[in-house]
Amino acid sequence: MSLTPDPRELRARAWADLRMGVPVVLHSEGRAVLALAGETLKPARLSVVAGMAEAVLAITARRAETLRAVPYDGDIARIALPGNADAHWVRAVADPADDLRMPMKGPFRVLRDGDAVLHRLALTLCKEARLLPAAVVAPVVPGFGPAEGLTVLDAADLRVPMVMDEVVSARVPLSVSEAGRLHVFRPEDGSEEHYAVEIGTPPRDQPVLARLHSACFTGDLLGSLKCDCGPQLRGALAQMGAEGAGVLLYLNQEGRGIGLANKMRAYALQDQGFDTVEANHRLGFEDDERDFRIGAELLRRLGFSATRLMTNNPAKVAMMENCGIAVTERVPLKVGETPQNAGYLATKAAKSGHLL
Ligand SMILES: Nc1nc2c(ncn2[C@@H]2O[C@H](COP(=O)(O)OP(=O)(O)OP(=O)(O)O)[C@@H](O)[C@H]2O)c(=O)[nH]1
Ligand SMILES: [Zn+2]
Numbered sequence: 001m002s003l004t005p006d007p008r009e010l011r012a013r014a015w016a017d018l019r020m021g022v023p024v025v026l027h028s029e030g031r032a033v034l035a036l037a038g039e040t041l042k043p044a045r046l047s048v049v050a051g052m053a054e055a056v057l058a059i060t061a062r063r064a065e066t067l068r069a070v071p072y073d074g075d076i077a078r079i080a081l082p083g084n085a086d087a088h089w090v091r092a093v094a095d096p097a098d099d100l101r102m103p104m105k106g107p108f109r110v111l112r113d114g115d116a117v118l119h120r121l122a123l124t125l126c127k128e129a130r131l132l133p134a135a136v137v138a139p140v141v142p143g144f145g146p147a148e149g150l151t152v153l154d155a156a157d158l159r160v161p162m163v164m165d166e167v168v169s170a171r172v173p174l175s176v177s178e179a180g181r182l183h184v185f186r187p188e189d190g191s192e193e194h195y196a197v198e199i200g201t202p203p204r205d206q207p208v209l210a211r212l213h214s215a216c217f218t219g220d221l222l223g224s225l226k227c228d229c230g231p232q233l234r235g236a237l238a239q240m241g242a243e244g245a246g247v248l249l250y251l252n253q254e255g256r257g258i259g260l261a262n263k264m265r266a267y268a269l270q271d272q273g274f275d276t277v278e279a280n281h282r283l284g285f286e287d288d289e290r291d292f293r294i295g296a297e298l299l300r301r302l303g304f305s306a307t308r309l310m311t312n313n314p315a316k317v318a319m320m321e322n323c324g325i326a327v328t329e330r331v332p333l334k335v336g337e338t339p340q341n342a343g344y345l346a347t348k349a350a351k352s353g354h355l356l
Helices: 007-020 043-050 061-067 087-094 117-128 217-221 229-243 260-271 276-283 293-301 314-322 342-352
Strands: 024-028 031-037 056-060 076-080 134-140 151-154 164-171 180-187 194-199 208-214 246-251 306-310 326-331
Touching: 007 024, 007 031, 007 117, 007 151, 024 117, 031 043, 031 117, 043 087, 043 134, 056 061, 056 087, 056 117, 061 076, 061 087, 061 276, 076 117, 087 134, 117 134, 164 293, 180 293, 194 229, 194 293, 208 229, 208 293, 217 229, 229 246, 246 293, 260 276, 276 342, 293 314, 306 314, 314 326
Parallel strands: 024 151, 208 246, 208 306, 306 326
Antiparallel strands: 024 031, 031 134, 056 076, 056 134, 164 180, 180 194, 194 246
């Protein structure tokens, strides 16, 4: 094995670079760009990039819609950096926190010509790094990067499937069942771990009672009244304990995959009057940025091919089926309604297809 990092490892390295405010170099078919995350942009680096020809701020079409900028590239928009653009300007375009106080940041000059493949990749990397999806992107000559110590990624190398390994499992007696076992899975790129809580020893040749739970620091740990996650987590474990068998997958996809910082940005927007879906869109995200293939992969790794899935979300059922895990029954999980989360649950039913 070569000592050089492979594309998957380079990608994980790029997330860390972007989070630190360090640029990464992206390649595709003989072209190369430098990309910096808008959220972590340092003024000194911006002044270098702003002087480069064709430097743009790439944002998603969702964010562009709020800013009334036309996304000529379909799912993204490339906004030319104005001559006087500073880190505040970039931040204000990227972050909707002040949209209501300072509504119009345009007029924006949105690029129509040229190719947006690498700009799109820069935004994907920002999302994967749990940053706001906005990136300053400027063309560089191919070959630029290594001498400057920058991480260089080739778009063609990045279509590699995620591989996860079980690191360890150990017995953890729980209040719902003394026969609890926690399995820890780690992606090979060293990114966030995901957990499986196994209750009892469910037979591998029968559908297992399972819950795909996405991390919710505020609901699971703090007892937030804004969502139903904590009661759902405890309710699912209680039912598995009562049946004597089940698997709860705890996926570290906080905030429907946008990360805790962005979820708190969404909460701040909700306090301005936007609902949970609108808040995600204003930030530049889709309603739901989770990758449920991870859940299917974990179940498979544990030896299951069929499940009775505890959820009110038909998208989770469809995703499991698409990933080759049969869902023989959808087990509703309706617990934890509060006056504070009634609007949130109603929005999920109206806009995200959740069953009431
Ligand atoms: N972006 C965002 N995420 C939220 C908000 N409220 C809760 N969440 C996250 O939403 C996720 C809830 O996930 P789940 O309960 O597993 O999934 P679900 O789609 O509601 O489907 P169910 O299986 O029916 O519960 C967690 O990751 C929470 O952190 C919000 O207002 N904005
Ligand atoms: Zn929650």
